[in-house]
Amino acid sequence: MQRYVGRVVMVSGAGQGLGRAMALRFAEEGAQLALCDLNSVAVKETEQACGPERALSSxxxxxxxxxxDQWLYQTVANFGRVDVLVNNAGVIRDSRLETMSDNDWDTVLDVSLRGSFHCSRSAFRQMKAQEYGRILSMSSMCWRGNFGQANYVAAKAGIVGMARTIALEGARHGITSNVIAPGLIDTPMLASMDADAREKLASRIPAQQVGDPADIAEAAAFLCSEAARYVTGVVLDVDGGISIGSSLR
Ligand SMILES: NC(=O)c1ccc[n+]([C@@H]2O[C@H](COP(=O)([O-])OP(=O)(O)OC[C@H]3O[C@@H](n4cnc5c(N)ncnc54)[C@H](O)[C@@H]3O)[C@@H](O)[C@H]2O)c1
Structure with a gap:
């Protein structure tokens, strides 16, 4: 399919993992891409993989x-518009509440929640002027609560609330705002998790396998398409069924 010809897609945290997979998927479907990451080398690699003629990394x-704001300005200066924003950048700093430092709390909230707020606010202004936009934010199955992740859960639950509010404010301007709540997906972030916690969680997945980044890219490509114009304020679980509940028998 070529659903993104003529569309400009911004992806944060596009240097690896889900951000890179989504960028590649949008590129395959004809999008022009504004990609950003804290890691300049990694995001340049994603730019090259997407095709430097259609992607711009920052x-x-x-x-x-x-x-x-500067990233948004550059994107509009280069491509003329912004049709899709994917709020993907995120980090983990796991520990139990009683040992969690202020820095661990602030870092996770600053990147995931504040970062999504900054990108959404900038993109919203442009999308409102265009009377068209798609904002997609990465939460996590953990937004409902997860042992040892008070900071991450607070950020990911905050993203759900913020995205649903943006859906209300954007609806009259042709802007949708949706959320994907991934389960365990095979990326560098998952690999960096405590191995014991990761194995315990993985053993509870009803589909009996961790997800592939392409599973998230598939859902993103639908939610950000023109065809999804009437889907807004939704939290889509893409998690092999783990959020349904216990599958023990
Ligand atoms: N992989 C999973 O199992 C999983 C599950 C649930 C939710 N998620 C969420 O999906 C998103 C992507 O996860 P991933 O597994 O690809 O992670 P990842 O760690 O593999 O990649 C995250 C990217 O974000 C970038 N980044 C970090 N801080 C940044 C900042 N301040 N500004 C710009 N970029 C920054 C990193 O450099 C990296 O390239 C995250 O928001 C994560 O919380 C992932």
Whole structure:
């Protein structure tokens, strides 16, 4: 399918993992891409993989509002518009509540929640002027609560609330706002998790396998398409069934 010909897609945290997989998928479907990451080398590699003629990579820290505004400005200067924003950048700093440092709390909230706020605010202004837009934010199956992740859960639950509010404010302007809540997906972030916790969680997946980044890219490609114009404020679980509940028998 070529659903994104003539569309401009911004992806944060596009240097690896889900961000890179989504960028490649949008590129395959004809999009022009504005990609950002804190890691300049990695995001340049994604730019090359997408095709440098259709992608522009930038080094941006999404927790910095001025850097994000500049990224949006550059994107519009280069491509003329912004049709899709994917709020993907995120980090983990896991520990139990009683040992969690202020820095662990702030870092996770600053990148995931504040970063999504900065990018959404910038893109929303442009999308409102165009009377068209798709904002997609990466939450997590963990937004409902997860042992040892008070900071991450707070950020990912915050993203759900923010995205649903953006859906209300955007609906009259042709802007949708949706959320994907991935389960365990095979990326560098998953590999960096405590191995014991990862194995325990993986053993509870009803589909009996961790997900592939392409599974998330598939859902993103639908939610950000023109065909999804009447889908807004939704949290789509893409998780092999793990959020349904116990599958023990
Ligand atoms: N992989 C999973 O199992 C999983 C599950 C649920 C949710 N998620 C969410 O999906 C998103 C992508 O996850 P992933 O597994 O690909 O992670 P990842 O760690 O593999 O990639 C994240 C990317 O974000 C970039 N980044 C970090 N801080 C940044 C900042 N301040 N500004 C710009 N870029 C920054 C990193 O450099 C990296 O390239 C995250 O929001 C994550 O919380 C992932």
């Amino acid at each position: 080094t941006v820290d999404v927790s910095d509002g001025a850097e994000v």
